[in-house]
Amino acid sequence: MNPALSLRKFVLGTGLVVLLLLPILATVAGDPYLITLFSRILIYALAAVSLDLIIGYGGMVSLGHAAFVGIGAYVVGILAFHMQDGSALASWPFELQSSNAVLVVWPAAILISASMAALIGAVSLRTRGMQFIMITLAFAQMLFYLAVSLEVYGGDDGISLWSRNELPLIDLGDDRAFYYICLICLLIFLYLSDRLVFSRFGRVVRGAKVNELRMQSLGFPTYRYKLVCFSIAGAGAGLAGVLMANQSEFVSPSLLHWTHSGELIVMVLLGGMGTLIGPVLGAAAMLLMEEVLSAYTEHWMVFLGPFLIFVVLFAKRGIYGWLSGTGVESE
Amino acid sequence: MSELLLETVNLEKRFGAVQASKNLSLRIASGEVHALIGPNGAGKTTVIKQLAGEIRPDSGAIRFDGREITYLPADVRARLGIARSFQITSVFQPLTVEENVSLAVQAHKGHSFRFWRPAAQEPQLVLPARWALERVGLEGRSRVPAAHLSHGERRQLEVGMALAGNPKLLLLDEPMAGMGPGGTVKMTELIMGLKRSLTIVLVEHDMKAVFQLADRITVLVYGEPIATGTPEQIRINPDVRRAYLGDEQA
Numbered sequence: 001m002n003p004a005l006s007l008r009k010f011v012l013g014t015g016l017v018v019l020l021l022l023p024i025l026a027t028v029a030g031d032p033y034l035i036t037l038f039s040r041i042l043i044y045a046l047a048a049v050s051l052d053l054i055i056g057y058g059g060m061v062s063l064g065h066a067a068f069v070g071i072g073a074y075v076v077g078i079l080a081f082h083m084q085d086g087s088a089l090a091s092w093p094f095e096l097q098s099s100n101a102v103l104v105v106w107p108a109a110i111l112i113s114a115s116m117a118a119l120i121g122a123v124s125l126r127t128r129g130m131q132f133i134m135i136t137l138a139f140a141q142m143l144f145y146l147a148v149s150l151e152v153y154g155g156d157d158g159i160s161l162w163s164r165n166e167l168p169l170i171d172l173g174d175d176r177a178f179y180y181i182c183l184i185c186l187l188i189f190l191y192l193s194d195r196l197v198f199s200r201f202g203r204v205v206r207g208a209k210v211n212e213l214r215m216q217s218l219g220f221p222t223y224r225y226k227l228v229c230f231s232i233a234g235a236g237a238g239l240a241g242v243l244m245a246n247q248s249e250f251v252s253p254s255l256l257h258w259t260h261s262g263e264l265i266v267m268v269l270l271g272g273m274g275t276l277i278g279p280v281l282g283a284a285a286m287l288l289m290e291e292v293l294s295a296y297t298e299h300w301m302v303f304l305g306p307f308l309i310f311v312v313l314f315a316k317r318g319i320y321g322w323l324s325g326t327g328v329e330s331e
Numbered sequence: 332m333s334e335l336l337l338e339t340v341n342l343e344k345r346f347g348a349v350q351a352s353k354n355l356s357l358r359i360a361s362g363e364v365h366a367l368i369g370p371n372g373a374g375k376t377t378v379i380k381q382l383a384g385e386i387r388p389d390s391g392a393i394r395f396d397g398r399e400i401t402y403l404p405a406d407v408r409a410r411l412g413i414a415r416s417f418q419i420t421s422v423f424q425p426l427t428v429e430e431n432v433s434l435a436v437q438a439h440k441g442h443s444f445r446f447w448r449p450a451a452q453e454p455q456l457v458l459p460a461r462w463a464l465e466r467v468g469l470e471g472r473s474r475v476p477a478a479h480l481s482h483g484e485r486r487q488l489e490v491g492m493a494l495a496g497n498p499k500l501l502l503l504d505e506p507m508a509g510m511g512p513g514g515t516v517k518m519t520e521l522i523m524g525l526k527r528s529l530t531i532v533l534v535e536h537d538m539k540a541v542f543q544l545a546d547r548i549t550v551l552v553y554g555e556p557i558a559t560g561t562p563e564q565i566r567i568n569p570d571v572r573r574a575y576l577g578d579e580q581a
Contacts, residue, residue, distance in 0.1 A: 192446075200443040200450045207423060207434055214421045217383055219409030219438030219496060228444065 008324040012277065019183055023176040035175045036247075037291060041284045042182040043243040046189055048267040048279030050236025055265070056274035057197055058229050059209030063133050063261050064120070064140030068113045068234040070256030072241025074147065075109035077159040077251030084162055102167040109242045110235050117234020121227045128212075137258055147253035158252025165246055172246060182243055186280070189236055193276050196232070205229045270311055272318030281319045336361040336530050337382070337500055342391035344377055344554070351377040352388065353555040361499075364526055366533045366541045369551035370574065375534040376418060377554070379504045382532065383415045384408040396499060409438060414498035416489040418505045418534075422477045428488055429473035433460035435495035460495060467491040467521055483514035490521065501531045507540055519543060542566070550574065 018025075019038070026034035047069055054060040082089050082098035090096040099105055124135045153159050164172040172178050196202050207215045208222040215222050245251045254260065263286070271282020289307070293300035315322040337359040344352040351374040359365045367375045380386045382393065384405035393401045400408055409415075422431050433456040437443060440455060450456060464470045467487045472480065477488060486506055493501055506522065507515045519540045525531065526544070535541050541548065542562045549559045550571050558568045565571055 195449075196446050198449040198451065199447055200437055200445040200453075200456075202446075203430075203434055203437065203450050204443045210423050210425070211421050213385065213405075214417070214423075216405040217385070217409055217415050217417075218435050218492065219406050220443065221404075221406045225443060 011323050015277075015280075023179055032175065035179050037287070039175070039179045039182050039243075039247055041287050042179070042186045043240050043247060044264075044267065044283040044287060045280040046182075046186045046243070047237050047240035048264050048271065048283045049186075049189060049193060049276060050233045050240065051264045052268045052273060052276070052279045053193060053196075053236070054230055054233045055268055056278075057202065057209065058205045058226055060125070060226060060230065061133050061265075062124075062136040062230075062233075063258060063265070064136035064138075065233070065237055065264050066258070066260035067120070067140035067143045067256050068117055068237035069241040069244065069260070069264075070143065070147065070253070071113045071116050072109045072238030073245040073251045073255050074153075074241075075112055075238075076105055076165065076242050076245035077161065078153055079105050079108075080161045080165075081153060081159050100163075100166050102165045102172070105165050106239070106242050110238045113238020113241065114231045114235035117237075118227065118231040121230035121234070125223060125226050125230065137261070140256060140258055140261060144253055144256040144258070147256055154252070156253065158250060158254075161245065161249040161251070164249060178247065182247075185239060185243060189239070190276055190280075193236075197276070201225065201228070266308060270308060270318055272315075272320030275317060275320050278318050278320035281323070285319055334361050335359070336363075336396060337532070338394045339378075339382075340392045340394070342378075342381060342388045342393070344374075344381060344386070344388050351554050352381065352391075353553065355391070355551075355554065355556060357549060357556070357559075359500075359530060359532065361530055362527050363546045364522070364531045364533060364544050366535060366545035366548045367551060368535070368538070368541055368548060372553075373551040374554035375551055376504055378551070379415065379502050379532070379534060382500075382502055383413060406438075409496065409498075412496075412499035413502065414493035414496055414500070415502040416486075416493045416504060416506060418508055420482075420485045420489055422480075422485055422488050422492065424478040425476065427474055427476050428464065428469055428480065428491075429457065429460055431477055431488060432463050432491050432495045433457055435492040436460050436463070439496040459497075463491045463495040466494055466525070468517075483510055483517065486510065486514070486518060487521065490518075494525070499529060501525070501529055503531060503533045503535070505534055505536065507535055507537045515540060 022038050023035050026032055051065045054062055079089065079098045080100065083100050088095055089098045120136070120139045124132055124139065127135055148156055164178065170177050172181065204215065204220050204222065204225045208226060212222050241255065244255065267282035267286050268279045269282070270285055271280065272278025289304055290300060293303050311318055335358055337357070339355055339357045342352045342355040355378065367378060369375055381388050384403055387402060392399060395411065395413065400411070423434065426434065430451065436456050436459045437450065461470065461473065464473055467490050469484065469487050469491055472484065477485065480488060490503070490506060507518050510518060515537055522531065522544055533541065533544060545562055547559060547561055548565045549556050550565060552574045557570050557574060558565060560568065
């Protein structure tokens with residue numbers, strides 16, 4: 001077996017064991033805050049992996065990915081608001097009551113995020129390169145200002161949730177249970193993405209990144225494949241938004257802000273673009289650095305900047321490429 | 332001559348002040364190797380692009396296999412049976428030779444909204460890919476990443492990808508570009524081996540290869556065909572001699 005492959009397995013295996021045992025380790029260490037921190041890491045990892053599907057595999061550099069995170073979060077927030085208010089979600093054309101059940105709220109949120117991604121993607125994917133970056137940014141900012149203008153739902157201040165969504169048998173209010181839900185969501189999404197990347201569909205999307213014109217001359221209508229990929233990424237981001245809203249029990253427009261999209265891109269670049277594990281590592285590295293450095297100084301970004309430059313310059317495939325010894329471009 | 336496969340009627344294409352195609356009418360029979368020659372800037376690649384659907388003519392019509400295709404996009408034409416190789420090699424560098432060709436096969440095996448099975452393990456894709464690699468003499472290099480191929484091998488792969496979908500019409504845009512004498516001979520043999528099994532439109536600068544391979548030749552000057560005929564007819568055509576000699580001695 002080649003050494004890069006076994007090193008990679010070692011890194012993956014160790015990471016998985018640490019993540020599985022984390023709530024126990026945190027309890028033993030007497031620091032339950034670690035569970036919250038790592039829940040956040042898992043959620044951001046999910047968002048970053050979904051973004052890497054379009055940036056790293058599809059070559060679609062979107063600067064509006066946080067919009068779908070925000071939509072997912074707002075679906076949770078708005079439904080919770082109506083539950084707390086006791087008011088109906090809609091009264092016309094038919095009476096629609098709100099819900100607090102995971103099995104209703106989460107699929108709805110994912111579906112709405114994916115549909116919005118399909119709409120935004122349908123327009124944006126008619127452009128490429130710099131124009132694509134700008135148009136996705138513009139759409140996301142439109143949604144950001146829409147969220148700010150929703151006075152009913154707190155406008156600038158957002159919505160505070162009284163409790164997390166409800167699941168039969170499992171109490172999501174318990175941080176350990178919630179942590180494992182986040183872990184399961186991430187692992188499922190990673191597994192599905194792994195299948196997707198190497199399937200026929202994934203090959204078309206990756207081919208379109210390398211040379212779209214050539215893909216078309218081979219006979220692939222690339223637009224529709226890229227659009228579906230964009231929607232799948234939107235669904236993943238929506239799920240991340242759902243988890244974020246539940247984790248912090250708070251939803252605000254800042255989730256949709258373009259700087260939030262920028263953070264997700266940094267995580268992807270830092271961890272390793274075009275890999276699935278890379279964005280997970282990137283999310284972990286960034287949030288841990290923020291956590292540690294911000295204890296010393298509020299200007300922790302001053303340290304993150306040089307570190308990012310260092311990684312981008314010296315590790316071609318980010319932290320993951322450096323760890324697994326596949327710094328060079330490889331299939 | 333046997334039945335007509337491809338016909339263009341009065342194609343016109345302008346890029347600003349440049350007339351890239353003018354009054355361009357071609358009639359290409361099934362099974363024919365038809366070469367397009369002409370001095371640099373004669374608009375040969377522009378013709379290939381219009382046939383492949385990458386650019387649209389300003390006016391005129393293209394008919395393929397009894398069907399009007401003038402405004403069909405490139406991917407639809409590819410699935411109808413028009414394959415093309417590129418002047419500048421554009422194989423997928425990170426993929427292996429076999430993956431490159433099986434990707435080309437995939438385009439002709441229904442839609443690709445299949446999210447689960449690893450494509451690299453589908454015999455439906457891999458077997459036709461191997462067959463195409465044998466046709467271009469690359470079967471021994473199937474596991475090598477395309478990035479590691481020699482220039483000549485990449486040109487072979489380029490043709491292999493075009494063949495993978497079993498096209499009716501093959502558009503070859505300078506398949507010998509940048510090759511040494513050995514490579515040119517090899518590529519000429521390869522194309523010779525394809526003759527009759529499909530129809531080929533060949534753009535090439537290597538006159539020796541063109542006269543060896545082509546059944547008929549069309550000479551373009553400033554986007555306009557000045558002569559069409561067998562290699563013998565073209566060789567003795569006074570207009571062609573003037574266009575070529577004038578160009579080369581200038």
